Amino acid sequence: MSRIAVVPGSFDPVTLGHLDVIERAAHIFDEIHVLVVHNPDKTALLPIAQRVSLIKDSVAAAGIKGEILVTSWSVGLLVDYCTDVGASVLVKGVRSQVDVAYETPMAIVNRNLAGVETVFMLPDPAHAHVSSSLVRQVASLGGDVSPYVPRAVSDFLQTPK
Numbered sequence: 001m002s003r004i005a006v007v008p009g010s011f012d013p014v015t016l017g018h019l020d021v022i023e024r025a026a027h028i029f030d031e032i033h034v035l036v037v038h039n040p041d042k043t044a045l046l047p048i049a050q051r052v053s054l055i056k057d058s059v060a061a062a063g064i065k066g067e068i069l070v071t072s073w074s075v076g077l078l079v080d081y082c083t084d085v086g087a088s089v090l091v092k093g094v095r096s097q098v099d100v101a102y103e104t105p106m107a108i109v110n111r112n113l114a115g116v117e118t119v120f121m122l123p124d125p126a127h128a129h130v131s132s133s134l135v136r137q138v139a140s141l142g143g144d145v146s147p148y149v150p151r152a153v154s155d156f157l158q159t160p161k
């Protein structure tokens with residue numbers, strides 16, 4: 001039986017830290033579903049479809065091997081998606097104790113709701129300071145985000161709209 005792991009997030013936009021976690025997860029699990037989920041607590045920069053497209057381009061350009069599906073989910077709970085596709089594991093990147101504290105209640109609720117376990121993945125420390133919110137802020141003020149995001153994202157953000 002192939003083991004499917006879901007890597008969920010806002011990915012607004014996908015960063016080098018996210019890509020690192022996706023690649024590490026792809027080494028462990030048979031199939032990875034990178035799932036773009038709207039987070040109502042955050043003000044969005046990019047439409048969901050654009051985020052999906054940028055992740056697909058970035059995964060391909062990075063040459064990440066394995067079965068990787070990139071899609072989005074907007075109806076119901078995250079664990080409903082997991083149940084629908086037969087995934088029993090969520091993978092979350094944690095950069096610090098702050099991330100662990102933020103993720104822990106969600107991990108417990110997701111386990112209680114549907115028996116879905118959460119695996120906390122440590123990204124490369126080189127990406128410890130990188131976050132989508134920082135990228136959004138730097139990009140919105142005209143700064144260079146290329147050290148923090150895949151090429152597809154920096155090209156997209158720096159193209160005049």
Ligand code: PNS
Nearest residue numbers: 008009010011037039077078079106109
């Ligand atoms: O990248 P983010 O913004 O930290 O991702 C957070 C996200 C989207 C994964 C989180 O908000 C989430 O799991 N949303 C789904 C809604 C849900 O199922 N909530 C109940 C269980 S926590």
